[in-house]
Amino acid sequence: MTQIARSLKMDGRKIVFVPTMGYLHEGHLSLVREGKKRGDTLVVSIYVNPAQFNEQCDYEDYPVNLDRDKELLEAEGCRILFLPSSESMYPSGFETTVHVSGLSKGMCGDSRPGHFSGVATVVAKLFNIVQPDIAIFGEKDYQQLALIRRMVSDLDFNIEIVGMPIVRESDGLAMSSRNARLSEDERMLSLSLSRALYSAMKIFEEGSCDAQRIIEGARGKIAGGIEIDYIDIRDAATLKPVDKVEGDALLAIAARVGKTRLIDNTILRRN
Amino acid sequence: MTQIARSLKMDGRKIVFVPTMGYLHEGHLSLVREGKKRGDTLVVSIYVNPAQFNEQCDYEDYPVNLDRDKELLEAEGCRILFLPSSESMYPSGFETTVHVSGLSKGMCGDSRPGHFSGVATVVAKLFNIVQPDIAIFGEKDYQQLALIRRMVSDLDFNIEIVGMPIVRESDGLAMSSRNARLSEDERMLSLSLSRALYSAMKIFEEGSCDAQRIIEGARGKIAGGIEIDYIDIRDAATLKPVDKVEGDALLAIAARVGKTRLIDNTILRRN
Numbered sequence: 347m348t349q350i351a352r353s354l355k356m357d358g359r360k361i362v363f364v365p366t367m368g369y370l371h372e373g374h375l376s377l378v379r380e381g382k383k384r385g386d387t388l389v390v391s392i393y394v395n396p397a398q399f400n401e402q403c404d405y406e407d408y409p410v411n412l413d414r415d416k417e418l419l420e421a422e423g424c425r426i427l428f429l430p431s432s433e434s435m436y437p438s439g440f441e442t443t444v445h446v447s448g449l450s451k452g453m454c455g456d457s458r459p460g461h462f463s464g465v466a467t468v469v470a471k472l473f474n475i476v477q478p479d480i481a482i483f484g485e486k487d488y489q490q491l492a493l494i495r496r497m498v499s500d501l502d503f504n505i506e507i508v509g510m511p512i513v514r515e516s517d518g519l520a521m522s523s524r525n526a527r528l529s530e531d532e533r534m535l536s537l538s539l540s541r542a543l544y545s546a547m548k549i550f551e552e553g554s555c556d557a558q559r560i561i562e563g564a565r566g567k568i569a570g571g572i573e574i575d576y577i578d579i580r581d582a583a584t585l586k587p588v589d590k591v592e593g594d595a596l597l598a599i600a601a602r603v604g605k606t607r608l609i610d611n612t613i614l615r616r617n
Numbered sequence: 618m619t620q621i622a623r624s625l626k627m628d629g630r631k632i633v634f635v636p637t638m639g640y641l642h643e644g645h646l647s648l649v650r651e652g653k654k655r656g657d658t659l660v661v662s663i664y665v666n667p668a669q670f671n672e673q674c675d676y677e678d679y680p681v682n683l684d685r686d687k688e689l690l691e692a693e694g695c696r697i698l699f700l701p702s703s704e705s706m707y708p709s710g711f712e713t714t715v716h717v718s719g720l721s722k723g724m725c726g727d728s729r730p731g732h733f734s735g736v737a738t739v740v741a742k743l744f745n746i747v748q749p750d751i752a753i754f755g756e757k758d759y760q761q762l763a764l765i766r767r768m769v770s771d772l773d774f775n776i777e778i779v780g781m782p783i784v785r786e787s788d789g790l791a792m793s794s795r796n797a798r799l800s801e802d803e804r805m806l807s808l809s810l811s812r813a814l815y816s817a818m819k820i821f822e823e824g825s826c827d828a829q830r831i832i833e834g835a836r837g838k839i840a841g842g843i844e845i846d847y848i849d850i851r852d853a854a855t856l857k858p859v860d861k862v863e864g865d866a867l868l869a870i871a872a873r874v875g876k877t878r879l880i881d882n883t884i885l886r887r888n
Contacts, residue, residue: 501738
């Protein structure tokens with residue numbers, strides 16, 4: 347991949363990169379389609395990065411279907427698929443990590459210790475290998491996207507970061523590779539996540555700016571049997587907590603449905 | 618600098634990079650001369666990086682003479698000098714750091730908390746800005762050089778790291794910008810550092826492999842009035858402590874002469 351990237355750069359090609367953990371769904375494919383539009387050469391990576399899993403069982407159970415992923419990517423016209431091995435990514439003696447201190451705290455950072463350092467480190471590695479001009483990430487992992495923007499700015503990567511909107515199932519559930527692990531009952535329960543967001547958004551649109559009130563509105567809609575990790579409202583740019591929604595704010599939710607941890611979010615914005 | 622680097626890469630130029638903290642001496646100039654030989658375009662940076670100083674007074678007293686540095690670099694035929702400001706390197710909200718866990722421990726890592734993370738972070742930034750094919754560092758900062766090699770490998774920077782031998786004054790003192798801060802008496806005392814290394818090397822060359830014995834031989838030569846920080850023998854590649862010198866080993870010394878902290882080292886190697 348290093349050699350391919352080098353020769354693409356020499357030819358003056360504009361490389362667009364979509365890093366994924368595979369088990370692709372329409373959310374990933376929306377990134378791939380955007381990538382095709384934005385550059386000359388699209389590179390997609392599939393790598394289930396052990397360093398960003400804080401629970402071994404979540405890593406081991408992460409869904410994999412490489413044959414299907416390849417078919418989907420070919421159908422989209424993606425010609426370069428990068429599939430690093432863990433032996434090549436984390437060889438014996440590996441000991442370097444990248445930390446983004448503030449944005450790794452709160453929300454998913456609190457419930458997933460080490461997760462964001464694992465993300466920042468692997469993304470820095472992938473950027474150095476793939477040498478993209480543009481990299482595209484989904485807004486479902488909103489905190490991750492904010493952290494990557496910060497890392498790119500702080501470490502002077504000359505890369506444009508593009509965020510793409512959440513893609514949802516027709517019933518509102520945010521697409522996630524982890525949805526494949528839900529039982530039929532859990533799948534039904536999971537709907538209350540997006541419904542809680544819609545309900546909270548309605549409270550906001552009816553005029554309330556009080557973060558706590560909006561959060562409680564969301565909390566009231568979460569189905570029994572779902573273990574809420576957090577429901578939080580943060581400044582959409584800095585991810586600092588806000589009491590009053592004034593500028594753009596992120597309303598984010600994380601919850602465990604059975605063994606599966608799901609996240610979802612939306613932006614609260616006054617028109 | 619980002620734009621210059623990008624256009625140099627587009628032209629297929631091989632960029633060689635020599636990062637420095639300025640107040641240049643013959644040690645730096647040996648890196649510059651090596652750099653001229655190895656590539657098409659040489660970039661030298663001068664930046665006294667606050668993040669790698671663990672003592673505020675050491676940072677504030679770090680010697681500066683930019684006019685002289687420019688003259689020296691021009692005389693060597695260096696055409697690109699990168700002089701970043703701290704406002705551009707660490708703008709408000711900066712929060713990303715790079716850590717190399719094992720190689721930051723022991724020796725200078727123990728006496729200079731935060732130093733090596735500051736080094737790794739600024740070097741990662743400079744690499745991303747300057748986009749070198751080759752980067753050259755001095756072996757006087759041996760632990761720093763080992764740590765940078767590790768970071769480059771771990772984070773997949775596509776950069777060849779070249780280490781250059783220590784350059785010494787005619788009386789044996791390793792060249793250092795900090796030597797400028799020594800009083801005449803301190804300058805005399807400082808000579809015992811390199812003499813201690815020579816003396817220890819002699820013990821080794823006469824057949825002893827016992828690390829402790831070699832270290833004590835060095836310690837015995839350090840002048841009174843010098844505060845030894847450490848004298849250590851480590852594997853030259855991994856910097857792991859060794860009891861017996863079998864393969865190549867680093868013999869390293871750090872000491873405070875008055876207010877000035879000096880380091881020196883040599884490699885113990887059986888022919």
